Amino acid sequence: xxxxxxxxxxxxHAYSIVxxxxxxxxxxxxxxxxxxxxxIITDENVAPLYLSDVLExxxxxxxxxxxxxxxxxxxxxxxxxxxxxxxxxxxxxxxSLLIALGGGVIGDLAGFVAATYMRGIDYIQxxxxxxxxxxxxxxxxxxxxxxxxxxxxxxxxPQAVIYDVETLFTLNKKEIRSGYAExxxxxxxxxxxxxxxxxxxxxxxxxxxxxxxHIHIGIQIKAHVVETDExxxxxxxxxxxxxxxxxxxxxxxGYGTLTHGEAVAIGLLFAIHVSExxxxxxxxxxxxxxxxxNNNYPLELHSVDQxxxxxxxxxxxxNKHQSIQMVLLEQIGKPIIKQITDEDMLYYLSSxxxxxxxx
Amino acid sequence: xxxxxxxxxxxxHAYSIVxxxxxxxxxxxxxxxxxxxxxIITDENVAPLYLSDVLExxxxxxxxxxxxxxxxxxxxxxxxxxxxxxxxxxxxxxxSLLIALGGGVIGDLAGFVAATYMRGIDYIQxxxxxxxxxxxxxxxxxxxxxxxxxxxxxxxxPQAVIYDVETLFTLNKKEIRSGYAExxxxxxxxxxxxxxxxxxxxxxxxxxxxxxxHIHIGIQIKAHVVETDExxxxxxxxxxxxxxxxxxxxxxxGYGTLTHGEAVAIGLLFAIHVSExxxxxxxxxxxxxxxxxNNNYPLELHSVDQxxxxxxxxxxxxNKHQSIQMVLLEQIGKPIIKQITDEDMLYYLSSxxxxxxxx
Numbered sequence: 001x002x003x004x005x006x007x008x009x010x011x012x013h014a015y016s017i018v019x020x021x022x023x024x025x026x027x028x029x030x031x032x033x034x035x036x037x038x039x040i041i042t043d044e045n046v047a048p049l050y051l052s053d054v055l056e057x058x059x060x061x062x063x064x065x066x067x068x069x070x071x072x073x074x075x076x077x078x079x080x081x082x083x084x085x086x087x088x089x090x091x092x093x094x095x096s097l098l099i100a101l102g103g104g105v106i107g108d109l110a111g112f113v114a115a116t117y118m119r120g121i122d123y124i125q126x127x128x129x130x131x132x133x134x135x136x137x138x139x140x141x142x143x144x145x146x147x148x149x150x151x152x153x154x155x156x157x158p159q160a161v162i163y164d165v166e167t168l169f170t171l172n173k174k175e176i177r178s179g180y181a182e183x184x185x186x187x188x189x190x191x192x193x194x195x196x197x198x199x200x201x202x203x204x205x206x207x208x209x210x211x212x213x214h215i216h217i218g219i220q221i222k223a224h225v226v227e228t229d230e231x232x233x234x235x236x237x238x239x240x241x242x243x244x245x246x247x248x249x250x251x252x253x254g255y256g257t258l259t260h261g262e263a264v265a266i267g268l269l270f271a272i273h274v275s276e277x278x279x280x281x282x283x284x285x286x287x288x289x290x291x292x293x294n295n296n297y298p299l300e301l302h303s304v305d306q307x308x309x310x311x312x313x314x315x316x317x318x319n320k321h322q323s324i325q326m327v328l329l330e331q332i333g334k335p336i337i338k339q340i341t342d343e344d345m346l347y348y349l350s351s352x353x354x355x356x357x358x359x
Numbered sequence: 360x361x362x363x364x365x366x367x368x369x370x371x372h373a374y375s376i377v378x379x380x381x382x383x384x385x386x387x388x389x390x391x392x393x394x395x396x397x398x399i400i401t402d403e404n405v406a407p408l409y410l411s412d413v414l415e416x417x418x419x420x421x422x423x424x425x426x427x428x429x430x431x432x433x434x435x436x437x438x439x440x441x442x443x444x445x446x447x448x449x450x451x452x453x454x455s456l457l458i459a460l461g462g463g464v465i466g467d468l469a470g471f472v473a474a475t476y477m478r479g480i481d482y483i484q485x486x487x488x489x490x491x492x493x494x495x496x497x498x499x500x501x502x503x504x505x506x507x508x509x510x511x512x513x514x515x516x517p518q519a520v521i522y523d524v525e526t527l528f529t530l531n532k533k534e535i536r537s538g539y540a541e542x543x544x545x546x547x548x549x550x551x552x553x554x555x556x557x558x559x560x561x562x563x564x565x566x567x568x569x570x571x572x573h574i575h576i577g578i579q580i581k582a583h584v585v586e587t588d589e590x591x592x593x594x595x596x597x598x599x600x601x602x603x604x605x606x607x608x609x610x611x612x613g614y615g616t617l618t619h620g621e622a623v624a625i626g627l628l629f630a631i632h633v634s635e636x637x638x639x640x641x642x643x644x645x646x647x648x649x650x651x652x653n654n655n656y657p658l659e660l661h662s663v664d665q666x667x668x669x670x671x672x673x674x675x676x677x678n679k680h681q682s683i684q685m686v687l688l689e690q691i692g693k694p695i696i697k698q699i700t701d702e703d704m705l706y707y708l709s710s711x712x713x714x715x716x717x718x
Binding site for chain 1: 395443479
């Protein structure tokens with residue numbers, strides 16, 4: 001497939017999302033300014049595979065790179081501070097560019113470093129996972145606090161997103177599952193036909209063309225939403241479909257037990273379950289559950305304590321006045337925000353757990 | 360004098376700066392939204408004087424307050440993290456308001472907490488020092504890194520600035536000196552008549568009307584600059600007149616030895632000295648020096664090591680490609696950015712030190 005380009009208009013500037021095969025090797029042609037210095041932040045999984053290509057593609061610019069451990073635990077104040085210190089020690093100035101080469105963790109962490117180092121330097125997202133199609137668009141950057149996910153962060157748009165689909169073919173199945181959960185979410189809030197076309201996907205037989213097409217669709221949906229509502233006043237909240245339970249599960253089980261997308265997948269089923277209870281409508285609960293099972297998503301609540309889950313849900317940034325705001329579906333493509341009382345939420349959690357195990 | 364209002368158009372929203380006597384007691388009337396929660400952050404010097412007035416003025420809203428030690432050492436990652444933790448523990452949500460009640464340190468620290476807690480909540484600056492007229496306008500918020508001042512931060516405009524001039528009359532002389540240095544700087548980059556009118560000020564005989572007028576003028580200058588160039592691409596850099604040496608001195612001597620403004624005052628003299636050397640023009644070096652002496656500004660370099668000062672100057676955020684960018688004056692009201700080589704800088708530091716002691 002040809003390289004595709006999607007333009008996003010952020011409040012501060014416009015930027016391009018480029019999706020194509022092997023484009024990591026053309027990194028330099030996507031730099032729009034004369035940068036004094038390029039700093040690549042990546043992780044131990046990605047570095048051996050793609051770092052040398054990107055380093056080469058930045059030549060002859062002055063480049064420094066930092067490789068950190070892979071995993072959500074680096075989205076911490078400790079790593080954040082270490083990276084800032086490294087930036088200072090390497091004399092990075094305001095005309096430096098930061099490249100976040102990796103998945104959503106690298107994008108969020110490096111993006112927040114870029115957002116706050118010297119009150120903001122330019123950065124580029126180079127996502128290497130399917131999941132990161134979601135986080136790399138829209139300028140949300142953040143680190144975690146022990147008391148909750150993404151509680152420290154900003155809105156800070158990248159200068160470009162360079163999405164090389166070749167890098168997605170070194171992902172393991174767990175990561176593919178994680179990424180597709182967000183694609184399915186985007187379909188659910190936007191269009192029934194897209195949703196069912198995504199449900200045709202069998203992870204055992206995934207082609208580059210299919211992945212590129214799905215990512216393109218997912219990013220278009222996401223880009224449209226964030227252009228309309230960059231600062232999450234309203235419409236952007238719909239992107240949190242599945243995240244009320246998803247985030248709470250991740251936090252409760254400890255980051256890393258489930259991948260983000262695996263937690264969101266369970267959260268999507270839960271959102272459908274609650275929607276059906278609230279609106280008495282018919283949504284594709286069993287179709288989605290079946291597809292998730294076919295693709296080996298872990299669909300269980302791990303006997304988590306429901307009061308603890310409720311407490312985590314109330315820590316969510318989307319809440320107002322301490323009551324839980326949940327994204328539900330009136331129908332596919334018609335998301336809506338609904339306030340759920342603690343009592344109702346506990347009831348839905350119980351009935352969902354029973355439904356999940358097929359009672 | 361009547362309460363004055365200056366409107367500032369930031370890239371994200373417009374906000375008002377209100378300057379008047381006793382207006383801390385009318386805080387609630389300046390809140391433009393229905394906030395779920397108000398969180399006041401202040402320090403141990405300010406709290407006994409003005410906190411109860413502001414608390415009372417916020418009634419019947421739900422209010423929480425935090426009092427931290429006074430001084431630059433709280434602009435640290437430790438205090439930043441502590442405050443974020445406190446925000447989470449008090450269940451602050453996105454429709455909470457943070458009020459920064461205090462000087463520039465409180466404004467910068469609390470402002471950066473507001474900028475990054477849940478990717479940004481609303482905040483209001485309530486400056487209680489003359490110096491803070493500068494930092495409270497323009498949305499620059501930051502904390503320090505052990506390797507340099509304000510290296511971690513963002514651009515994040517407040518919802519309002521409520522400036523009660525009554526609070527300025529509990530300042531000690533050191534703080535008045537500190538604040539007036541920035542006022543003089545604003546005069547130097549904008550207008551000769553204003554500059555000389557400021558030089559008529561005798562701190563022994565300062566009236567509320569005079570202070571209110573001077574702050575009003577200073578804020579107008581500052582507001583005009585930041586409206587024109589919010590993100591410091593160009594014109595905003597002029598506000599750094601006096602700060603190349605000022606920041607380096609502060610960092611080298613350890614924050615707190617000199618107040619910020621006292622360091623800037625020396626920096627202003629230095630900028631004039633360098634300007635005269637570079638442009639062979641005549642600037643009011645001796646007039647300013649005389650006025651600073653009359654008002655007991657400490658005018659000495661404390662035998663600091665010049666190589667160390669140079670190294671600190673090179674850590675400045677305004678630099679490009681590791682060479683020092685310094686704001687100079689072609690004449691009063693005509694600032695200009697000039698790149699200074701290391702060698703020249705060392706020469707200017709030596710000649711300045713001699714000139715300062717009157718050799």
